[in-house]
Amino acid sequence: MPLSRTSLHTFLSCAKSALNHAVKHKSPVTFVIGNESADLDSLCSAVVLAYLRSYSPSSKTNTLYIPLSNLPRADLALRPELLPVLKHANLKPSDLITLSDLTSSPHYLPVEQTKWILVDHNALTGELGKIYSSRVVGCIDHHDEEDAVPRDCEEEPRIVEKSGSCASLVVEYCKPIWKELAKTVGEDERQWNAELARLAIAPILIDTQNLRDEAKTVESDMRAVRFAEGWIMAGEEGESYSSQKYFEEIQNAKEDIRHLGLRDCLRKDYKEWSGGEGKVGVCSVVRDIEFLLEKAGNKEKFLEGVRNFAREKGLSVVSIMTTSHNDGVFKRELLVWALDANGVGAAQGFAKDSQERLGLEGWKGGELDDEEEGEWRRCWYQTKVENSRKQVAPLLRASLTSS
Numbered sequence: 593m594p595l596s597r598t599s600l601h602t603f604l605s606c607a608k609s610a611l612n613h614a615v616k617h618k619s620p621v622t623f624v625i626g627n628e629s630a631d632l633d634s635l636c637s638a639v640v641l642a643y644l645r646s647y648s649p650s651s652k653t654n655t656l657y658i659p660l661s662n663l664p665r666a667d668l669a670l671r672p673e674l675l676p677v678l679k680h681a682n683l684k685p686s687d688l689i690t691l692s693d694l695t696s697s698p699h700y701l702p703v704e705q706t707k708w709i710l711v712d713h714n715a716l717t718g719e720l721g722k723i724y725s726s727r728v729v730g731c732i733d734h735h736d737e738e739d740a741v742p743r744d745c746e747e748e749p750r751i752v753e754k755s756g757s758c759a760s761l762v763v764e765y766c767k768p769i770w771k772e773l774a775k776t777v778g779e780d781e782r783q784w785n786a787e788l789a790r791l792a793i794a795p796i797l798i799d800t801q802n803l804r805d806e807a808k809t810v811e812s813d814m815r816a817v818r819f820a821e822g823w824i825m826a827g828e829e830g831e832s833y834s835s836q837k838y839f840e841e842i843q844n845a846k847e848d849i850r851h852l853g854l855r856d857c858l859r860k861d862y863k864e865w866s867g868g869e870g871k872v873g874v875c876s877v878v879r880d881i882e883f884l885l886e887k888a889g890n891k892e893k894f895l896e897g898v899r900n901f902a903r904e905k906g907l908s909v910v911s912i913m914t915t916s917h918n919d920g921v922f923k924r925e926l927l928v929w930a931l932d933a934n935g936v937g938a939a940q941g942f943a944k945d946s947q948e949r950l951g952l953e954g955w956k957g958g959e960l961d962d963e964e965e966g967e968w969r970r971c972w973y974q975t976k977v978e979n980s981r982k983q984v985a986p987l988l989r990a991s992l993t994s995s
């Protein structure tokens with residue numbers, strides 16, 4: 593028998609109790625989990641899919657799918673963009689289920705008692721991957737196919753398709769369930785639909801710049817937005833809703849990192865790669881270098897903070913890529929700092945090879961540049977702003993491999 597539908601808020605608290613119960617009694621549990629970057633797309637896709645799968649009227653089981661946010665609870669504070677989204681869905685960050693709920697327990701979840709459905713990635717990575725990757729039973733994702741999920745997933749989805757946002761694919765897959773559920777529509781259900789739609793639409797608006805980024809947006813993004821907006825319009829906030837307003841509200845929250853310290857600004861959107869004999873780490877920051885300098889207090893404290901961060905991560909090269917749009921002009925800056933001999937060769941090679949391609953111009957007359965024994969640092973304006981981390985990180989990584 594299918595479970596009877598509740599609000600998102602009640603769903604998440606039921607899922608939390610179900611998880612605690614499963615841990616205590618070593619009983620079966622099915623997770624829906626996003627990727628390790630735990631961005632808006634990953635977090636929202638997991639909740640939306642888990643909710644609709646749990647309450648699917650055609651479900652023959654009474655499985656409660658547990659949406660697991662792939663980050664420790666404390667790191668939710670690094671996702672300020674979640675706040676407006678959760679608020680419109682009548683949720684708080686504390687309602688989400690995180691890795692802390694899984695690992696704070698002294699009990700052990702037996703591998704064979706778990707099932708995992710991946711959203712926004714298609715290979716279970718990190719610590720979880722080491723333990724549970726044999727238990728992945730489905731995925732919905734918009735990244736490149738990694739052939740890690742079984743081809744035949746039976747009753748679970750196995751979708752890997754290009755789209756601006758994974759949430760669009762989740763909405764497409766769940767459309768029949770959602771429509772079926774919505775046949776029973778009272779006042780409560782109408783509002784629950786609107787709240788769910790707020791979660792579903794948020795990452796699509798952010799990942800496609802409100803469907804304006806032509807390089808990223810595809811048909812399924814547009815269809816998902818239209819479908820979700822129908823539910824929002826029918827809800828309590830329907831009259832005051834506009835996609836542009838919602839997009840700006842989330843975007844502004846995302847860029848509001850005033851309350852974060854320097855270290856949190858650096859680790860908020862951080863990725864690292866190994867190459868050759870070293871590791872390169874790239875921090876993407878949504879404010880400019882000047883903002884970080886002010887945050888740290890002065891140049892020395894800024895450099896000390898960045899150096900400590902690089903040491904903590906064991907990096908040969910640490911890089912900071914900033915974006916800003918002061919006075920409506922979109923700008924990028926790039927700082928590259930090599931901290932060992934291996935890194936110095938790589939960073940110098942990178943500078944030589946990428947100067948032209950990235951349009952690198954010295955930042956404030958080389959104010960942050962430095963060279964000393966075993967270290968090398970440059971800061972640039974990156975005038976060819978069309979190159980994001982997706983382009984720059986492989987260049988850095990390649991230089992590390994070839995140095």
Ligand SMILES: [Mn+2]
Binds near residue numbers: 633634712734757758
């Ligand atoms: Mn995504």
